[in-house]
Amino acid sequence: RKEGFDHFMLKEIFEQPRVVKDTLTPRLPLDVNDIVLDDINMSKEVLEKINKIYIVACGTASYTGLVGKYLIERVARIPVVAEVASEFRYREPILDENTLMIVVSQSGETADTLAALRLAKKAGAYVIGIVNAVGSTISRDADDVLYTLAGPEIAVASTKAYSAQLCAMYLLSIKIAMELGKISKDEFLELREELYELPDKVGTVLEQADTIKELADKYINSKNVFYIGRGLDYAVSMEGALKLKEIAYLHAEPYAAGELKHGPIALIEDNSLLVGLTGHEELFEKTVSNIKEVKARGAKVLAIALEGNDEIGKIADDVIYVPRTHWMFTSLLENIPQQIFAYYISVGLGNDVDKPRNLAKSVTVE
Ligand code: F6R
Numbered sequence: 001r002k003e004g005f006d007h008f009m010l011k012e013i014f015e016q017p018r019v020v021k022d023t024l025t026p027r028l029p030l031d032v033n034d035i036v037l038d039d040i041n042m043s044k045e046v047l048e049k050i051n052k053i054y055i056v057a058c059g060t061a062s063y064t065g066l067v068g069k070y071l072i073e074r075v076a077r078i079p080v081v082a083e084v085a086s087e088f089r090y091r092e093p094i095l096d097e098n099t100l101m102i103v104v105s106q107s108g109e110t111a112d113t114l115a116a117l118r119l120a121k122k123a124g125a126y127v128i129g130i131v132n133a134v135g136s137t138i139s140r141d142a143d144d145v146l147y148t149l150a151g152p153e154i155a156v157a158s159t160k161a162y163s164a165q166l167c168a169m170y171l172l173s174i175k176i177a178m179e180l181g182k183i184s185k186d187e188f189l190e191l192r193e194e195l196y197e198l199p200d201k202v203g204t205v206l207e208q209a210d211t212i213k214e215l216a217d218k219y220i221n222s223k224n225v226f227y228i229g230r231g232l233d234y235a236v237s238m239e240g241a242l243k244l245k246e247i248a249y250l251h252a253e254p255y256a257a258g259e260l261k262h263g264p265i266a267l268i269e270d271n272s273l274l275v276g277l278t279g280h281e282e283l284f285e286k287t288v289s290n291i292k293e294v295k296a297r298g299a300k301v302l303a304i305a306l307e308g309n310d311e312i313g314k315i316a317d318d319v320i321y322v323p324r325t326h327w328m329f330t331s332l333l334e335n336i337p338q339q340i341f342a343y344y345i346s347v348g349l350g351n352d353v354d355k356p357r358n359l360a361k362s363v364t365v366e
Contacts, residue, residue, distance in 0.1 A: 001154075007353045009155035009247070013339050014206060019160045020332070021199040022149040023167040028192050033185055035175045040144045042100075042126055047179055050100045050126070053080040056088050056116040057104035058363065060158040060242060064104045064130070064165040066235035067331050071173040075328070076182055085112035086366070088119075095123035102128050102172070106153060106161040107362040108136020115366070117141055130168045132161050146172060155354045156361050157247050159339045162239065163202070166332045170195065173328070194326040198333075201323040205336040208320065212337055215302060215318055216344030222273035225252040226294070227338075228260060229277030230287050236277050236331050240338035247346040247356050257290040265294065272299040275338070276316065279306050279330040291315060302341075304334050 005011035027035055053072060055065035065082035072080045085103075089112060095101070101120040105113050108131040117138060120127050129142030132150050139145045148164035174191055177183040183191075219225075225244055227237035237254040244252040255264055257276075268274075276291045278284055292315060295301050303316035306324050313319050322333040346353045 006347070007155065007343075009157055009159060009343055009353050012153060012155055012160045013336070013343065015151070015160050016163050016206070016336065017199040017203045019150045019164050020167055020202050023164045024171065024195050024198065026149075027171050028195060033189065035171050035178070037146055037171065037175060040128065040146060040175075042128070042144055044179055046126060047176065049098050050078060051098045053078055053100045053102065054088065054093065054095075054120070055080060055082040055102045055104065056085045057113055058085050058110050060162050060239060061104040061106060061110075061113070061165060063235055063239045063242070064162065064169055065102070066238065067166060067232060068102065068169040068173060070232050070235065071169065071328055072176060075173055076177040076180055078176070085110070085116040089116045093119070095120050095125045097124040097126075099123070099125035100128065101125050102130060103138060103142065104130045104165055104169075105136075105138050106132040106148075106150075106158055106165070108133040108138040109362050109364050110138075111364050111366045114138055114141070128172070130165055130172070132164065156356055156359050157243060157342075162335070163332055166335075167198075170329060191326060191328070194329060198325065198329060201325060201333055202336060204323050205333055208337070209340050212320060212340040213344040215320070216341050217348060218318075219273050219300065219302065220345050220348045221271070222250065222300070223269070223271045224267060225250055225273045225275065226260075226264065226268075226299070227252060227254045227275045227277065228257040228287070228290060229280065230257045230283040231280040232327075232331050233277035233280045233287070233334065236279075236334050236338070237275070239335055240275055240277075240342075243338055243342035244345065246359060247351060247353055248342050248349060249351060249357075250345065257287045260290055261293065265297065268294055268297040268299050270298040274299045274301045276301055276303045277334055278303055278309065278312055279322070279334045280327070281306060281309070282327075284309075284311075288312070288315060304337055306330070
């Protein structure tokens with residue numbers, strides 16, 4: 001069932017062009033100038049009264065939430081709090097019928113996420129679930145569901161499900177903004193064209209797997225790995241660091257690039273590795289100045305950058321380039337090299353890639 005791949009994780013990484021296509025294109029029919037979300041029944045009237053959004057989830061799914069926060073706030077102009085479910089549920093959050101909660105879950109069974117959902121429903125909030133497992137508890141208990149069509153994910157570390165969650169979040173953010181008149185039809189058509197190109201662009205990143213394997217071999221002995229970025233790249237850095245921790249068992253930390261100098265830079269030594277995410281090009285110069293500070297203190301720098309950005313090649317030790325797309329969608333493409341990098345480090349260290357120690361696929365205990 002691994003279809004010739006050494007591990008389920010690698011198979012699932014390589015399934016991503018199809019998963020991205022399956023999650024996006026049925027919702028973007030070319031004969032309608034709109035996003036069609038069959039299972040979302042929230043009326044325009046309810047949406048117009050929403051004055052606050054919580055995106056609640058655990059682990060990797062919570063990083064989809066952070067991406068969602070950046071996107072929804074920027075394009076729909078509604079305040080969004082993205083939070084892990086295990087904190088949210090215990091802090092007496094302020095919820096009412098003008099609150100929208102978006103829960104994100106691959107399994108649809110995560111105990112803390114489910115508890116957060118129930119809290120929101122009890123307070124009269126509207127709940128939309130972004131869920132992979134059809135018929136799961138969260139999919140049944142949410143008011144509406146937006147299914148990610150990733151298919152079953154066998155490897156414990158989430159890869160294709162996360163990419164599908166990002167796609168669902170892109171659709172939902174754009175849909176909300178359109179309903180509120182914040183994105184015009186013309187802008188939508190531009191975005192739709194970009195979305196249609198994403199599966200092939202994911203394929204282009206996958207073609208670099210052998211090169212990324214060489215980089216994994218080069219950096220396999222790194223002691224501390226820092227993932228940094230700003231804005232959407234900061235959200236991407238969180239997923240990169242988690243993947244390295246859970247399957248490679250390397251100490252990895254994500255930081256907002258601007259925070260480094262407020263403490264963590266003291267940890268930088270000769271054998272540190274910095275993964276610098278630079279796809280958020282509006283803030284490129286700022287992130288580059290943070291990268292330079294770290295490099296000057298002895299760390300090696302592996303950058304993930306957008307194709308055609310020659311500047312970064314002069315600063316970083318190595319660069320992995322990903323295709324350009326609309327700024328809203330760079331997170332998906334930038335994350336794929338992080339998955340492959342973590343995978344090959346894990347393989348190189350002889351770890352049990354598909355079943356990392358101490359972890360379970362579905363966390364149904366609190
Ligand atoms: C990491 C990973 C976990 C899950 C988390 C939430 O690779 O898989 O962090 O993302 O346990 O699980 P779901 O999405 O099933 O609610």
